[in-house]
Amino acid sequence: MSRILSRLPVTPPTLADVAERAGVSRQTVSNAVNNPELLRDDTLQRVQEAIAELGYLPNRAARNLRTRSSHLVGLPIKAVEEGTANAQMDRFVHSLVEASSAVGYHVLLFTGAQTGDPEDDLPGYDDLLRSTAVDAFVVTDTYLGNPQADWLNDRRAPFVAFGRPWNDPDARHPWVDVDGAAGTELATTHLIDKGHERIAWIGWRKDSLLGEERRAGWSRTMRARGLSTTGLASRVEDTVASGREASGVLLDEAHPSAFVCASDTLAMGVLHTLAERGLRAGPDVAVTGFDDSQVAQVVPPGLTSVRQPLEEVAVEVVKALANLLGPPSGDTRGVLLTPTLVVRGSS
């Protein structure tokens, strides 16, 4: 019969065990854990001693059942894209986990239907919510046309977005985002200060509002400093190959001395072109990227890049979550954070 060993040596102590040991009722122990201010000092201490002696920990499942909440937030993770250098997600996830645990929440990962169409993921959200597997979501990809935000809003599902609600300026969900234009402005100003005057832009296609915002930071800074932008902008796909190609054309036709890119991926494409033409990144042609990915950190001679304050973003996201799930204090709908510039050899 004892062939099957119990996984844990003994069954963990319950509220009732602690209550008996401390000579109080279950409810009092519960209060000692959740509302200590309700107890008299001496009883509180007695209960806490009993808790410590028995090594009591509340059973999550029982608590979840009774309170109808799981203290879990769901984070959908999308497929890993091969070419693009967006490994920065790591940083965000790590901070999110840490910040969440500080307010008693854990992060649950899940994937969608894997069909590529975000539409197909939506039932997955619903199931998690209705089965009380998670209390809320954190969504990270609110590009234009992504149905997630709208869908979750319709269903009154609690969630916080990393990314502005581009398609619906007065959406009612809380969000946190990074000011992209401020980032490219930093990069452009930096290059101008270094003496560059013909500074090119390589960004994404026009339907990306995120891309257009970053572009605006470059163009407004150029204008403000009295520099021309005509013929200096290119809009392509977010791949190394596109960046390589676009920079080649720009070098031939517009002779820029520096490139500001909408992503590290595109900037890597520029580095490819420079390497092919025997030009040195930095001394000959300056390049800046966006994201401060690991690639930017290790590629020779180091890629100057705009760094998003992902740790801060995570903290703000968790604040919004706490506000959403706990007692609402203020209702700050959106938070916009400012990035910084990490200068390396490429500029």
Added chain:
Amino acid sequence: MSRILSRLPVTPPTLADVAERAGVSRQTVSNAVNNPELLRDDTLQRVQEAIAELGYLPNRAARNLRTRSSHLVGLPIKAVEEGTANAQMDRFVHSLVEASSAVGYHVLLFTGAQTGDPEDDLPGYDDLLRSTAVDAFVVTDTYLGNPQADWLNDRRAPFVAFGRPWNDPDARHPWVDVDGAAGTELATTHLIDKGHERIAWIGWRKDSLLGEERRAGWSRTMRARGLSTTGLASRVEDTVASGREASGVLLDEAHPSAFVCASDTLAMGVLHTLAERGLRAGPDVAVTGFDDSQVAQVVPPGLTSVRQPLEEVAVEVVKALANLLGPPSGDTRGVLLTPTLVVRGSS
């Protein structure tokens, strides 16, 4: 037969609701969900219709309470290291989440005490387990001296390791790992086939058994092909700077025509040296890395690298988990997978 998506505010239907609608008892509905083979065909169908009509989903918390299991596996994530190019964890995590959900499990992230000392993380594991927050763990860092595995083993905590139990060859926990020596053998063979004879090794300090294993793949292949290894090996820290320095020294003293590195990080260091000396990676000096990180994919001219089958690893880990938590079928203690070589411009 349209799927009913109820708004969140209304309480979701319960087992009892379904039972009433189908004209059966609660337990019968429960069986329809968990042990359909126990029901007569017509009853099963009736119940399934009721489930579909109401859009019923079992309440996770209640199920967890009753079955004393959470259907969650805990995955500790460590701090993001800045310099090193090991963002490959993404790939593993993604596959793990996917493979887990296929067998009804979700992945819960958590961080340790953030003190840097892994010793301090251990209570965190214990708490999660005892509060029935997770059923098991997946640990990923079983380097020599890491107390996790031993500690979990002592406590009979169910877990699967990605990484061999280096310090205890007959540890009793299941593990999955990648054959590092086979990987460097692939790289070395590839270089030899390309005509290289003086092939240098840059790896980690001797106390890393993982590093020694990778080194063995290089040295045994060299020996097997009748090539000398004397003076061609260097053991340093896993940083870009160390790789840069070590490759400089080797180039001066041993004149290798190719480098096999224990990591992409070290290989990037070699690329730095080559760039500084005006040497082209590939035509002039060949370089191979290990991990097939995103850096390897985007750095010009592309870094040849050993790619770990992380997707397969995840699948095997989940298999082991299922075996551990469900009815044990076989008891395969360890699984060793073989990596592949991704050839790019650097070789």
Added chain:
DNA sequence: TGACACGGTTTGAACGATCCATTGAACGAT
């Protein structure tokens, strides 16, 4: 004819916590 086995279904009792209404004691004011 009675005992027994069987597949399919039902019933009551957990699982371990919190919510809610209530009790008991303490205390100052009448």
Added chain:
DNA sequence: ATCGTTCAATGGATCGTTCAAACCGTGTCA
């Protein structure tokens, strides 16, 4: 001595599910 108020602590009901045992009609065999 009585009353009202407040503060601490209690006991029972409850969350939604699964477990264990009981039930019931039918068929089989001694």
